[in-house]
Amino acid sequence: MQPNSVVFTPILIVSILFFCWSLYRRLGLVALGRPGGGGVEILRGVRELLLYAFAQKRVVSRPFGVNHLVIFWSFVILFAANIDFMLAGAFPSLGLERLPPFLARPFLGLCDLASLATLGAVIVALVRRTTAPPYPGGKSLEAYAILILIALHMLGFFGVNGAAIALERQPAAPFMPVSSLLAVGLDTLAPEEIEILGLAAWWTHAAALLLFITVLIPYSKHLHIVTAMVNCFLRHPGPSVPAAEAFAEGNTFGAGEVTRLSRRDLLDTFACAKCGRCQEVCPAAATGKPLNPRRVVEDIRLNLLANGALLKRGGVATVPLVGGDGEGSVADDAVWSCTSCGACREACPVFVEHLPKLVGMRRHLVEMEAKFPEELLNLFENVEGRSNPWGIAPTERTKWTSHLDVKPFEAGKTEYLLYVGCAGSFDSRSRQVTVALAQILDRAGVSWGILGKDEKCCGDSLRRLGNEYVFDRMARENVALFRERGVTRVITQCPHCFTTLRNDYRQYGAELEVIPHAEFLQGLIAEGRLPLEGGFAGLGTVVFHDSCYLGRHNGVYGAPREVIRRVTGAPPAELERNREKSFCCGAGGGRMWMEERSGSRINHNRIDEALRVSPDTICVSCPYCMTMLEDGLKDRQAGQTRVRDIAEVVAEGLRKEAT
Template sequence: MPERINLWNMPAWAQPAVYIFHALCLAIFLLSFYRRIRIWWAVGRPELRFDHIPERLKRVLTYVLGQRRVLRDPIGGLSHASLFWGFVIFFIGTTLAFIDADVFRFLRGEIYLVYEFALDLFTLLALIGLGVLAWRRYGARPPKLSYGRRFDLALIWLLVLIATGWLLESFRMAVQRPPWGPASFMGWSLGQVWIAIGLGEDILRPLHQATWTFHAALAGLTYVFIPVGFLVHIVSSTLNVFFSRLDRPNGALAPIPDLETAERLGIGTLRDLTWVQLLNGEACTECGRCQAACPAYAAGTPLNPKQVVLDVRNTLHAVLPPTLNPFAPIQIQEDRLALAGAVTPKEAVWACTTCYACVSECPVLIEHVDLIVGMRRYLTLMEGDIPASLSNTFRNTERTGNPWGQRTSRLEWAKGLEVPVMAEKGEAEVLFWVGCAGAFDPNGQRTARAIVRLLQAAGVDFAVLGDEETCTAEWARRAGHEAMYVAATEAILETLRSYRFRTLLTMCPHCYNTFRNEYPQLGGRFEVVHHTEFLARLVEEGRLRMKREVAQRWTFHDSCYLGRYNGIFDAPRRLLQESGVELVEMARSRERGFCCGAGGAQVWMDTPQARPIHLQRLEEAMGVGPQGIAVACPFCHLMLTSAAQSKGVADQIPVRDVAEVMAEALVHPSV
């Protein structure tokens, strides 16, 4: 009966020797990470991430074992997953071998044959994955990857580990020639080669012993190599996924505790980071997916989200004196801790659009946006180091309640529509929050008018605040001015609480995200609905009917704050199709949509861009041959309209909000 022969051809001392050696290597591994954890806790600020353990374990299963985000990249993802799963099975197989040797014998008969086949199959998959990764690194060389000897060493190390394992099996197969040998198809195939070239037992046995010793030593030294080499991400990224953010929605920034009394605000040095943000730096695999997805990087600005994270790691390593003692006191060079404006250039910090593509793409759940906004908070609130154009917008908002600096009525857009105002009506089923863009930007005004026509046609009981509205200062929060945001929020909450309404309807995804995800931090909890969701509901209820004849071919641009942050992708598309539009998708759409360039207060800044983001997006839209571009955000509307005008195609390819397209297709509008 086939069965595993433990320590075949090895002397009696081999078993205790390998156990002792591996135990020592494992101890070094554990002590190395013990010191890392001590560093994170000593340098970083405290943060609670030990709650919701079942959910955290589920994330590890999904994103680490399941490789969920890794697999988004069809080539790099599949190859990495093959390598990863191959080594997981390899590790499990080795553990089972130890159990079989020292606890109870079970690797015999059909169980053993399945065991041998599975090990060879998954190590073959690992080798194929390793080969593809090597080809990408040395052949294709995509610019998003990092390069260097530590990556080369990791690939060679893993290759030798796989190869020596197969060689061991092949030498044994060539000597024993068991009838069940093909079950271990890789070892058996190589064994046939040794037989064919005439290698005898006198050569194969010494080769086996030497290879076994080398393989066992290499496997043990892998524990030592992991904490000091590229493979550290095996552990650090797993920890990062486990301790990833669960306490707030994707669209909510963390509030600043004790805003009025805190001595330090934002992230200026390593000391301002939490221990989880230090872990973020250690967890980065340098895959470059954040870099490839970043619109600011694509535009040629100094921002590279991967480098921002690596700045944290590199600075941490630079300020710690080298030591082999895991229990040594944590002493850091306090004069070399600066991050914002020092290691990470200010120009990079201010170039971010907060589109969340970096976070969405990261396979190990690193939180780039929190880090960048934290640096902006430091530059704004501690240093007063703000771009001049942004400083003017701050003043406009403080003076007039809107970033445009307009002093006209917020109801100018509504002339001729008989829009009910809350101050006169007192209560309504729906409070329509128009927002600054809807009140003052011509494109936004057209959208607001279209929404009102649709609400009136559906018989919705609604009202607006009119001149009682003021800017939510969402953009100011993303620009680091937390104090302005908090003041605006408190004023708006006071106004909202003075009226009775059931639903807060917004046309701006930035306002939507703020009301829905950030207002609860200050006690403001409302039923918040974006206009595309609300209009889709009215269509489903039969309260709105549109002409359904296919008239034009349009494409839809996903707003980052509506889509990636809040997962609203289907409602606007459904409305366009209901309005008789043939919808064609851009290559980058839905979760992987490309930013318009307005977010993160960029619409109010003059950030130099070699290839402006909004022009890149327009070119991508033009590439699918549309007769129009639909949006669901007034700032996307503004940016893409500007791009179309710059390209001279504004008449041929108009940019319209979904509500405008609907209003034009409305059957029997009441106004």
């Protein structure tokens, strides 16, 4: 039943060489990307590898992920058995039989059970792929080929060992229940027939294994077996912060071709397992926009494969990365549909980063081609000219203080800078939140001040929309202003300001302690500086909507809920999609300043979900969310429901306690 090693050995050698050459040829294209990404902490990387690659924490966060975990760990167990299989085929004197029986036999029994588990998991996967594919188009030939080949590999294993047991050549038979059961069915055959069947099973097993090595791993999504582990090891657990650019004459900006993406970006395209989880949670995809995050990653990979050889030789790409038609090119409309909510990043089991790629493409369109949606022209001009999206005179920034005694920030005298932000200064509805927050700070005896007319926009929308040049200028001016005024501790009421000052400005040397108002209010309440008894019922039924930039991007989930609980005496009700699975309001990534011209409105999707809970009050912690949800309530004619920022909730609770 053992094949002729003279025949198998050259096949094995050619297969291994072809595998190595294919990996070098494909993964070598990653080197075309730009270096960067910083160093890697080895211990942290190992932890992430064990937790997310081997324990598959994100994979099993959904029920069907357990099926994938079974296949993965079965293959881990069978890896040594497959190495033994290939070596024994080339060198018959080698094999597990040379190991002590107390090691070899239990191990073969474990392989027998692992093969059965894999076969069962493959059958489940085939049924699911056929009846309920993970995404439209999920019934691909590639996916079926992978599953069928895995099944043939397992059946070959059982055939080889079942025949060996029937011929009494497998001493580990008592440890191999599945192969032994098959052997019982072979007892009616003559030894010569069993020998032929065993040899056929051996070659089936070998063919499936070699096809995996030569075709499926290097040339299908199964390459993620290798690259996903690297991705997990290199994972950056912090918020997604776009890379800074060096502005000098002759430089190219943005990502107009794959060589302008980072090496990590290109590695992502090979790590993607096409599971479809990103597109399932994407608010743009869910509301019929042209953006599909899975397809974006796939198109970058196809572009790299189409242009890679030419680019390596110093040639010019023939397939455009942005704005072309067909596979390998990302449509302009898809690039502009992203709300930068981070849901795709949160859902991806192997930590593919979608947002940096889209921001890079936006930069190319804005800075190299001046090609962007028409409504953004006013935004760019307003922020560049008057440092706010509305284009209102900077002297109007302090209009909200007309009935308050607000002091300017003074270095050495004032502890906290209240960074009001553009919405809190100029938007009539958000000004109410600013006033409420100011009154709370005074009530708690906090030492705080403002920059007044000298405050500038943080530049969040500019950066996420790709106008890095103006953002870069504003960030440098803001950091210089903070240093000049001696600002070290900052309170923000807008999560977009919060994440920009805390995370993005670090690239410019800013050393700030930035605290979102949700956490600051929670701290004041916990310290007893705000007299709240927890019995305020004026809000009715309360639900809380998580801001993407406070929650997913910065991990702040508990603070706003605790604030609401301390005011009302009960935790808020939860929307179906909450915390890290929250659904975007539709305003992030600069979409606050753009119209939704395709599909349904994202804020309608969220409001419809909220209204199913029949709330009296929807609490928010972001001015963008407030605007979008209030607009959604008006469109749905749900005037009985109000939107309140958590600062307003605290202020109302304090007023109730005072009466």
